[in-house]
Amino acid sequence: MIKKTLYFGNPAYLSLANGQLVIKLPEVEKQSNLPTVLKNSSITTLPIEDLGIIVLDNRQITLTHGLVTALMANCTVIISCDEHHLPFGLMLPMMSNTTFNERVRYQLEATLPLKKQLWQQTVKRKIENQAYLIGTRTSKSIAYMHVCADRVKSGDSDNQEALAAAYYWKNIFPDIPDFIRGQDGLPPNNLLNYGYSILRAVVARSLVISGLLPVMGIHHHNKYDAYCLADDIMEPYRPFVDQTVLDIMAKNEQIEELKKEIKRDLLSIPTVDVKIGGKRSPLMVAVAQTTASLAKCFSGESRKIAYPSFP
Incomplete structure (x- = not known):
């Protein structure tokens, strides 16, 4: 089931009654x-069980x-x-799984070789998805991207991710030849930035x-980052955010300001179609398959993370 994403950009009173989110308007109250x-x-009123993400912007x-x-x-x-x-901020429960203790123990005990292998899979699929987007949205060659993907070693020791990223950001926006990602x-x-934040929330929730x-x-291990694993696992999903941004740019001449219509499109990222396990699936559902497969990798039940590709 796809959970709803709610955006609040105006003053509001939000409370709970009978398992429902109750929304009241201050100017009326x-x-x-x-x-x-x-x-x-x-x-x-909206059922709590239907909600996946709530964005507070006031x-x-x-x-x-x-x-x-x-x-x-x-x-x-x-x-x-x-x-x-x-x-800017993200709030999640401390635990939401009946076997939390066991799964966390498996995660903490994961060996360095296993983590390097998982990072190799992650980077390879990210580059492949980036290559697909360049190949379908621009006239640029994707041969170099495939070379980078094929050369990804355990732990991405040669940093093919960075080499592919340099080519990708130079070519993904043909109308902005000097674009610098930052x-x-x-x-x-x-x-x-906005789209990646929504994606990060979806992945963190699923984890x-x-x-x-x-x-x-x-792979990520910044001591100031509370969502290092989310930042790892979201990497192959980033091109789906990039695709949404390209779609927005195609129909909006002015993108300097995050207008209501642009935010609406970015907030639809959890419902974007991806292909995973040979089937078409909404991104939010696919992320759940990805994190479930990651848990199996940590427990030794599997050696491969289920990552998405473009339909």
């Missing part, structure tokens, strides 16, 4: 002379603790945006559901 029937008609949004607890029990990700309206770079970096610790990566 503050009007004491307004008939109760009219106030009630402005209230929206300083005047109030949540009750009861609601936060219910969302965490459902493993619903809460994303908080900063003053620039970009995703967190604070010029557009469409703003779209990429917790699979009983894994997002902080313990197989």
Whole structure:
């Protein structure tokens, strides 16, 4: 089942009642002379179990603790945006799997050779997906990308990921020949940053559901990063965000500002179609298969992570 992504860009009162998210509008609630029937008609309710991600993008949004607890029990990700309206904070439950202790033990005991092999699979599929996107969206050759993918060794010791990335970012936006990928770079970096944040939340949520610790990566190990494993596992999924950004750029001349319509398209990333296990699947469902397969790799039941490709 695909969980819903909710975006709140205006002031709101969010609470819990009978297993439902209750949404009230402050401007309506503050009007004491307004008939109760009219106030009630402005209230929206949604089942908690249907929610996967909630994005909070306004300083005047109030949540009750009861609601936060219910969302965490459902493993619903809460994303908080900063003053620039970009995703800044991420809230997840500490555990959401009945065999959490066992799975975390397997994860912590994973050998270095295993982690290197898993990183090799990760980088190889990422480059293959990047190659597909260049080949279908530009007139540039993808031969070099395939060479990089074929040369990926255990642990990507030759750093083929970086070599492929240099070629990829130079060619994926033909109309921006001098494009440089960077967190604070010029557009469409703003779209990429936003999209990757949504993807990161989807992956982190799924890791917790699979009983894994997002902080313990197989490659990333920044001591300031609480989601190293999410940053690892999301790599082959990044090209699907890039595809969404290309689609947005094709229909919007102005991308300097993250307008409502652009955010709406970026928030649809969890529903983007991917191919995994030989079948077409929404990205959010595919990520669940990926993290479940990763847990099996840690436990010794499998040696291969299930990663997506383009349909």
